Amino acid sequence: MAEKPQPSANFSSLPVILLLTLFSLPLVLMYAYLFIDTISETPVGSLIPNEFTLRHWSFLWQTKTGKPNIWLVTLNTFIFASCITAVILTVASMAGYVLSRLNVPARGFFLAGVMVLHAFPSVTLIIAIFIVLQYIGLYNSLIGVILVKAAIDLPLGIWLMKGFYDTVPWEIEMAGIVDGASRFTVWRRLVLPQIKPAVMALGLFSFLTGWSEFILPQVLAPGAQVQVLSVYLASLIIDDNNFDFGTFKAVGVFYVVPVLILYVFFQKHLMNIYGGGTKG
Amino acid sequence: MRILLDKFSKSFGSTKVIEDMNLEVASGEMLALLGPSGCGKSTTLFAVCGIHRPTSGRILFGDRDVTNLPSQERNVGVVFQSYALYPHMTVEENIGFPLMVKRAAAPDIKKQVAAIAALVHIDNLLDRRPSQLSGGQQQRVALARALIRRPDVLLLDEPLANLDAKLRLEMRSEIRRLQRETGITAILVTHDQVEAMSMCDRIAIMKSGEIVQIATPSAMYNDPRTSFVAGFLGNPPISFIKGTAFQGAFVSGDGHLKVPLAALSGISDDTPLTLGVRPEHFGTGGDIAVEGRIVFAETQGRENLYDVALPDGSVLRSIQPVRNDIKPGDQVRWMLGSDAAFIFAENGQRL
Numbered sequence: 001m002a003e004k005p006q007p008s009a010n011f012s013s014l015p016v017i018l019l020l021t022l023f024s025l026p027l028v029l030m031y032a033y034l035f036i037d038t039i040s041e042t043p044v045g046s047l048i049p050n051e052f053t054l055r056h057w058s059f060l061w062q063t064k065t066g067k068p069n070i071w072l073v074t075l076n077t078f079i080f081a082s083c084i085t086a087v088i089l090t091v092a093s094m095a096g097y098v099l100s101r102l103n104v105p106a107r108g109f110f111l112a113g114v115m116v117l118h119a120f121p122s123v124t125l126i127i128a129i130f131i132v133l134q135y136i137g138l139y140n141s142l143i144g145v146i147l148v149k150a151a152i153d154l155p156l157g158i159w160l161m162k163g164f165y166d167t168v169p170w171e172i173e174m175a176g177i178v179d180g181a182s183r184f185t186v187w188r189r190l191v192l193p194q195i196k197p198a199v200m201a202l203g204l205f206s207f208l209t210g211w212s213e214f215i216l217p218q219v220l221a222p223g224a225q226v227q228v229l230s231v232y233l234a235s236l237i238i239d240d241n242n243f244d245f246g247t248f249k250a251v252g253v254f255y256v257v258p259v260l261i262l263y264v265f266f267q268k269h270l271m272n273i274y275g276g277g278t279k280g
Numbered sequence: 281m282r283i284l285l286d287k288f289s290k291s292f293g294s295t296k297v298i299e300d301m302n303l304e305v306a307s308g309e310m311l312a313l314l315g316p317s318g319c320g321k322s323t324t325l326f327a328v329c330g331i332h333r334p335t336s337g338r339i340l341f342g343d344r345d346v347t348n349l350p351s352q353e354r355n356v357g358v359v360f361q362s363y364a365l366y367p368h369m370t371v372e373e374n375i376g377f378p379l380m381v382k383r384a385a386a387p388d389i390k391k392q393v394a395a396i397a398a399l400v401h402i403d404n405l406l407d408r409r410p411s412q413l414s415g416g417q418q419q420r421v422a423l424a425r426a427l428i429r430r431p432d433v434l435l436l437d438e439p440l441a442n443l444d445a446k447l448r449l450e451m452r453s454e455i456r457r458l459q460r461e462t463g464i465t466a467i468l469v470t471h472d473q474v475e476a477m478s479m480c481d482r483i484a485i486m487k488s489g490e491i492v493q494i495a496t497p498s499a500m501y502n503d504p505r506t507s508f509v510a511g512f513l514g515n516p517p518i519s520f521i522k523g524t525a526f527q528g529a530f531v532s533g534d535g536h537l538k539v540p541l542a543a544l545s546g547i548s549d550d551t552p553l554t555l556g557v558r559p560e561h562f563g564t565g566g567d568i569a570v571e572g573r574i575v576f577a578e579t580q581g582r583e584n585l586y587d588v589a590l591p592d593g594s595v596l597r598s599i600q601p602v603r604n605d606i607k608p609g610d611q612v613r614w615m616l617g618s619d620a621a622f623i624f625a626e627n628g629q630r631l
């Protein structure tokens with residue numbers, strides 16, 4: 001278990017807190033107005049709202065002309081993020097183990113390769129990926145963009161998993177082998193449970209990056225049937241003539257709420273990515 | 281079941297750790313692999329259980345050649361130095377794991393776990409996790425897990441190294457009891473000579489990848505083949521004095537000490553030699569008087585240990601019943617038993 005942070009008694013924390021509050025006040029105000037503006041009307045030039053309204057939230061029950069249904073978009077986003085998570089968890093948990101433990105040929109090359117791929121700015125690839133996807137018929141499909149996003153995020157996941165596998169004592173595996181278990185059983189029953197917190201963390205991490213991904217779906221899957229929330233949100237202000245800031249903010253809040261909920265419930269697991277502690 | 285290592289060699293890359301080792305462990309015997317750190321004890325053990333593949337040579341269990349058999353099919357039980365318990369499982373699941381991977385029925389596993397847990401006296405701890413156990417309890421769990429499959433061979437890699445002195449004593453007899461009760465063939469790896477002498481039927485002393493001598497503890501103590509073996513066994517350890525041969529006697533560097541020895545009859549004069557005297561054979565009676573000065577005294581409760589410096593600077597150790605008449609700085613004249621002394625040639629071989 002990680003040690004509880006000790007309250008430090010040799011200096012007063014009050015000035016620090018005061019300073020932090022002062023600096024973060026603008027942020028807090030902006031977040032507050034992001035929400036307030038979605039449920040109220042404010043006269044031009046004023047800061048104080050003068051009328052309560054649900055008009056901006058109407059996108060939830062009536063589909064806007066020229067836009068896909070919000071629930072379809074939400075479902076797409078959910079599928080997109082979940083599939084990415086599933087792919088990354090499956091591949092990274094296995095590849096990380098192999099790189100950490102098995103004596104595969106060209107292991108060093110793979111390790112270095114994973115590092116380079118992680119450092120590679122993915123945006124530079126986007127035109128090439130676009131052409132490839134179009135060529136194999138996966139342009140404007142969820143599957144295509146899921147595969148691309150998962151592939152781009154995988155190096156980080158594999159690298160993290162490898163790091164966590166490295167902390168599992170070697171004897172535990174040997175004990176399992178001597179006890180008669182196959183290598184796969186050892187991985188599944190003995191090693192994987194040891195790094196469960198890391199798997200949880202990587203899963204959440206992947207889900208959240210998937211949920212907030214914009215560039216890839218925007219370029220590779222902009223069609224109405226496969227749109228995700230970030231693309232939908234951007235499309236609201238892309239039209240210069242009649243943009244609706246109230247709705248834009250409401251969709252923004254709608255978009256961010258699941259993220260907040262996930263954070264509230266799972267922040268402890270997320271911290272594990274940085275902590276590295278795997279003791280049960 | 282008999283274990284036989286036949287010309288077993290193991291190298292890691294270009295480093296040769298073990299070369300052409302021959303070792304036979306009789307059925308039902310408990311053998312200690314004793315040696316200093318890094319001499320290849322664990323490597324040998326891991327080859328027997330199949331974690332390391334031998335570079336060359338054969339390993340036989342009974343008459344069956346297991347050299348190329350994977351660990352899973354060798355039916356060995358191993359207790360690792362760190363115990364290697366599975367931290368996410370309860371004690372019961374830990375012990376039952378070898379049966380679970382064999383797909384035994386759940387009630388059957390439960391019954392066998394209960395039986396073996398009773399044997400190692402941890403039947404009241406089955407619901408705990410390894411992190412909630414003391415070192416000695418973890419050790420027993422590791423033993424139980426190694427024994428539950430009724431292995432043909434039990435391998436113990438420094439199983440007592442992590443325990444405190446009192447617990448070590450207790451577990452020493454406990455492991456020996458279990459080994460006797462189950463009649464299992466066992467190899468114990470240790471660098472603690474007391475452990476090896478007190479627990480095992482025979483000891484194999486290793487030095488940089490080779491077995492120097494195999495014998496029963498008392499035979500090895502009383503009849504060491506080299507100065508390395510003599511120096512490794514015995515606590516407090518044997519003391520060595522350098523000197524030369526002269527007319528069938530050992531003469532120390534400055535000629536002060538002269539010990540006639542039958543073993544030196546055919547040795548030409550001025551051959552460099554080393555004399556080894558165990559502490560219990562000096563100061564408690566004997567045929568040769570040795571003069572020296574006490575440089576160090578230590579009481580061990582029942583006995584006192586004295587270091588006596590001879591005029592040429594070499595030191596003889598003496599252990600004798602507690603007495604209060606001697607303190608450091610005193611000049612003493614004590615007797616040395618020449619028939620119990622060992623004489624070694626320059627290369628360490630006993631003469």
Ligand SMILES: Nc1ncnc2c1ncn2[C@@H]1O[C@H](COP(=O)(O)OP(=O)(O)OP(=O)(O)O)[C@@H](O)[C@H]1O
Nearest residue numbers: 292295297315316317318319320321322323324471
């Ligand atoms: N995987 C490995 N690769 C290279 N060299 C190794 C490897 N494992 C062990 N060695 C070397 O082999 C030699 C013997 O190691 P081994 O672990 O058998 O020693 P040991 O007798 O068990 O020592 P200790 O009492 O410290 O456990 C050592 O010099 C060690 O450096």
Ligand SMILES: [Mg+2]
Nearest residue numbers: 321322323437
């Ligand atoms: Mg070792």
